[in-house]
Amino acid sequence: KQEVTQIPAALSVPEGENLVLNCSFTDSAIYNLQWFRQDPGKGLTSLLLIQSSQREQTSGRLNASLDKSSGRSTLYIAASQPGDSATYLCALPLNQAGTALIFGKGTTLSVSS
Amino acid sequence: KAGVTQTPRYLIKTRGQQVTLSCSPISGHRSVSWYQQTPGQGLQFLFEYFSETQRNKGNFPGRFSGRQFSNSRSEMNVSTLELGDSALYLCASSLAVIASTDTQYFGPGTRLTVL
Numbered sequence: 001k002q003e004v005t006q007i008p009a010a011l012s013v014p015e016g017e018n019l020v021l022n023c024s025f026t027d028s029a030i031y032n033l034q035w036f037r038q039d040p041g042k043g044l045t046s047l048l049l050i051q052s053s054q055r056e057q058t059s060g061r062l063n064a065s066l067d068k069s070s071g072r073s074t075l076y077i078a079a080s081q082p083g084d085s086a087t088y089l090c091a092l093p094l095n096q097a098g099t100a101l102i103f104g105k106g107t108t109l110s111v112s113s
Numbered sequence: 114k115a116g117v118t119q120t121p122r123y124l125i126k127t128r129g130q131q132v133t134l135s136c137s138p139i140s141g142h143r144s145v146s147w148y149q150q151t152p153g154q155g156l157q158f159l160f161e162y163f164s165e166t167q168r169n170k171g172n173f174p175g176r177f178s179g180r181q182f183s184n185s186r187s188e189m190n191v192s193t194l195e196l197g198d199s200a201l202y203l204c205a206s207s208l209a210v211i212a213s214t215d216t217q218y219f220g221p222g223t224r225l226t227v228l
Contacts, residue, residue, distance in 0.1 A: 034217075041201070041222075041224070042221060043117075043219035043220050044203070044205075046216040046217065046218070049216050089156065091156075094158060094161075094169055096211050098144065098161045098168040099144045099146060099163075099207045099209050099211070099217060100146050100158050100168075100169045101148075101158065101205075101217065103156040103157075105156075106155065
């Protein structure tokens with residue numbers, strides 16, 4: 001059974017700092033890995049989706065890497081801004097038969113100005 | 114293009130009652146999934162529907178049920194509500210048929226409070 005762990009649970013940084021969020025998973029037979037962002041009391045927004053054959057994906061100041069052999073993914077945020085404050089979740093497919101996801105519990109990021 | 118819509122946005126019920134939540138996916142999306150989010154357990158998968166068929170089901174009691182209609186709209190029902198059912202219920206839709214392709218698009222959620 002796939003388990004997803006995110007460390008740390010919370011992180012506070014000053015504006016402008018570069019930071020890394022971590023996600024680990026127990027079963028390396030994955031099809032893809034996604035990073036989502038959730039603002040308080042709101043739904044989720046997809047940030048990056050990495051296919052199992054890829055090593056990384058980039059979007060603006062965000063870079064996500066995937067290492068299936070070690071069961072790890074990282075989300076790198078460059079030059080953090082107060083608007084980046086949110087909870088970041090990583091998610092893996094439950095199986096290939098559908099689109100259901102298993103989520104980590106997230107890292108809550110606070111960026112102070 | 115309109116996003117995923119969920120109704121109602123907020124609900125207050127008492128223990129023992131039942132509740133029905135509705136989700137309208139993005140036009141053209143046939144895959145709809147439901148999730149429960151609580152502070153203690155995080156986001157947990159409830160069930161997934163594709164073309165009116167339940168494809169996957171999470172580890173929730175039989176009080177939780179769902180269905181999907183021919184227009185891809187989906188409903189979930191919780192009977193005999195318990196205090197622990199208080200949560201944010203999120204619906205997501207996808208253009209993908211299987212896991213390895215497109216992402217999922219989430220609605221704003223329904224906040225259910227059970228008193």
